[in-house]
Every structure is written in C-alpha cells, then in structure tokens.
Amino acid sequence: MTTPLKNTDFNTTHFPTWCPGCGDFGIWTALKNALAALEMKPSNVLIVYGIGCSGNMSSFIKSYGFHGLHGRALPAAIGAKLANKNLKVIVVGGDGDGYGEGGNHFIHALRGNVDITYIVHDNQVYGLTKGQMAPTTELGQPTSSTPEGTVDQALNPVALAIAAGGSFVSQGFAGDVGQLTQLIVDAVKHPGFSHVNVLQPCVTFNHHNTFSWFFKRVYKVESVQHDFSNKYEAFARALEWGDKIPTGLLYREIRPTWVDRVHELDGEPLATRRIDTIDISKTLQSFT
Numbered sequence: 001m002t003t004p005l006k007n008t009d010f011n012t013t014h015f016p017t018w019c020p021g022c023g024d025f026g027i028w029t030a031l032k033n034a035l036a037a038l039e040m041k042p043s044n045v046l047i048v049y050g051i052g053c054s055g056n057m058s059s060f061i062k063s064y065g066f067h068g069l070h071g072r073a074l075p076a077a078i079g080a081k082l083a084n085k086n087l088k089v090i091v092v093g094g095d096g097d098g099y100g101e102g103g104n105h106f107i108h109a110l111r112g113n114v115d116i117t118y119i120v121h122d123n124q125v126y127g128l129t130k131g132q133m134a135p136t137t138e139l140g141q142p143t144s145s146t147p148e149g150t151v152d153q154a155l156n157p158v159a160l161a162i163a164a165g166g167s168f169v170s171q172g173f174a175g176d177v178g179q180l181t182q183l184i185v186d187a188v189k190h191p192g193f194s195h196v197n198v199l200q201p202c203v204t205f206n207h208h209n210t211f212s213w214f215f216k217r218v219y220k221v222e223s224v225q226h227d228f229s230n231k232y233e234a235f236a237r238a239l240e241w242g243d244k245i246p247t248g249l250l251y252r253e254i255r256p257t258w259v260d261r262v263h264e265l266d267g268e269p270l271a272t273r274r275i276d277t278i279d280i281s282k283t284l285q286s287f288t
C-alpha cells in the first residue's frame with residue numbers, strides 16, 4: 001500500500017520570499033493540498049510559471065517546472081502537453097502576465113480547450129515590479145504608474161473566459177484555502193482547459209483590494225444555487241464586482257479537447273468524456 005501524499009511532500013528547500021501576509025501564501029498552500037489530494041507525485045506534474053511574484057512559486061514547489069518569458073507561460077505549457085499527453089500540466093502566473101502581456105494566448109487557449117489548468121494570481125497590480133497598474137486594476141485606482149488614478153476600464157477575467165469559450169471557469173479567493181483547494185482539484189480533473197482566477201491581495205502595493213475588502217464582498221455561488229451549466233447565468237454572475245463578488249465554479253461544459261478534435265480529423269470517434277468524482281474530504285481534513 002502506498003503512503004498518501006502530504007502537502008509538505010511538495011515543499012522545496014526554499015521558503016517563500018513573498019511579503020509577509022501576501023495572498024500568494026494561500027494559493028501556494030491550496031495548490032500543494034490539491035496535488036496531494038490528487039495523488040500526483042512531483043515527478044508526474046509539470047508546472048509552468050509566468051514572471052512575477054506569482055511565478056516565483058517555481059522555487060517553492062517540488063515538481064517539474066518551467067519558468068519562461070513574461071506573458072508566455074500558456075504557449076509553453078500547451079506545447080508540453082501536446083508533446084506528452086500523459087503529463088498533468090498546470091500553469092501559475094499573475095494577472096499582468098496572463099491578462100496583459102499574455103492576453104492573446106489566454107483567449108486562444110480558452111477556445112482551443114487544450115487539457116491544462118491555468119491558475120492566475122489576480123492582485124489587480126503588477127506586484128514584482130512595484131505596483132504598476134494591471135489589466136484588472138479598478139477604474140480610477142491610483143497606482144505607482146498612475147498616481148492620479150487609472151483611466152482604463154478594468155478587464156473582467158472570468159467574464160472574458162466565458163465569452164471566449166472557456167469550458168471550466170472558476171474564481172477562488174486566497175483567503176479561503178479550503179474552497180480554493182477544491183476548485184484546483186476540480187480544475188485539474190476537468191477534461192479541457194480549466195481556468196481558476198484567484199483573488200489575491202497584494203498587501204504591499206494594493207491598499208484598496210485588501211483581505212478585509214474581499215472578505216466583505218465574496219460569496220460562494222453554491223450558497224445561491226448557481227447553475228454552472230447555464231452560460232447566461234454564469235455570465236451574469238461573472239460580471240459581478242463591487243458590492244458582491246462570486247467565488248466557486250461559475251461555468252463548466254464538457255466538450256471535446258483540442259486533441260480530441262485532431263483525433264476526429266484522423267477518423268477516430270470523439271471520446272466520451274466524463275468527470276470522475278473522488279472523495280477528498282478526508283484528505284482535506286488533514287490539512288486543516
């Protein structure tokens with residue numbers, strides 16, 4: 001009998017260098033929890049990282065890793081997945097990296113539906129380079145590059161993901177590690193491109209979207225009987241920002257992956273896909 005994995009099995013010899021209190025710690029814990037719950041050995045998973053405080057996680061998680069160019073994590077990850085379809089591929093990056101520099105890759109990854117998972121640390125600023133405005137910075141928000149306030153409308157990543165054809169679109173919060181762990185587990189098990197946008201307070205450079213600001217606004221979509229298979233309902237929820245912000249699985253559909261489509265062109269029938277359900281409650285209890 002094999003010994004169950006623990007989240008500490010994914011630690012490296014480096015302790016994170018993030019600012020004390022940064023939301024990145026919650027995402028780091030949730031990702032390690034999820035890898036352990038999924039029984040994914042470090043040698044069976046590739047994590048591709050963007051550039052930023054978020055991408056610095058490459059030094060703090062034990063697995064195969066690739067830390068490439070700013071905004072180019074998704075194409076590297078898709079290439080790796082297509083070269084080795086048995087590899088579990090996860091991408092970790094920031095909102096600047098993924099929705100700014102890499103915005104085009106994000107849109108096309110969503111519609112392509114390659115079977116990888118994309119976790120975005122959405123802190124509404126460029127953290128590593130000291131707090132410049134990011135695509136998700138709220139309109140009018142002063143930042144180090146816009147001291148008098150931004151004039152661009154903020155991008156809504158989850159609404160964009162649904163509109164662009166995402167087959168698994170979800171939103172977590174770095175202050176709720178339990179829910180985020182479950183979302184990452186479900187995302188990795190989803191057959192297709194899965195997107196987890198994580199609301200992640202940057203305690204050093206974003207003094208507006210703080211932990212307490214989010215705690216007052218986030219609510220779990222399960223608590224309002226949200227139908228994640230209804231695209232219109234999902235889109236309406238995804239647009240919410242301000243007084244209330246939804247977390248949880250917003251939208252999911254099962255459709256052929258990019259590889260399935262290629263096989264179809266080769267004359268093979270489309271695979272019948274299903275999502276396995278596993279009970280990770282016991283494993284989760286051991287993390288609390």
Ligand SMILES: Cc1ncc(C[n+]2csc(CCOP(=O)(O)OP(=O)(O)O)c2C)c(N)n1
Pocket residue numbers: 050051052053054055070093094095096097098101121123125126127128129134
């Ligand atoms: C092509 C390119 N442009 C700019 C930079 C400088 N740069 C490094 S990290 C970064 C911002 C990262 O912000 P984000 O992706 O939001 O991640 P965070 O640090 O907030 O986690 C920038 C602009 C770079 N490395 N490469």
Ligand code: SF4
Pocket residue numbers: 017018019021022023024053054123127128201202203204205
């Ligand atoms: S600058 Fe912000 S995002 Fe980066 S480690 Fe510090 S608190 Fe976290």
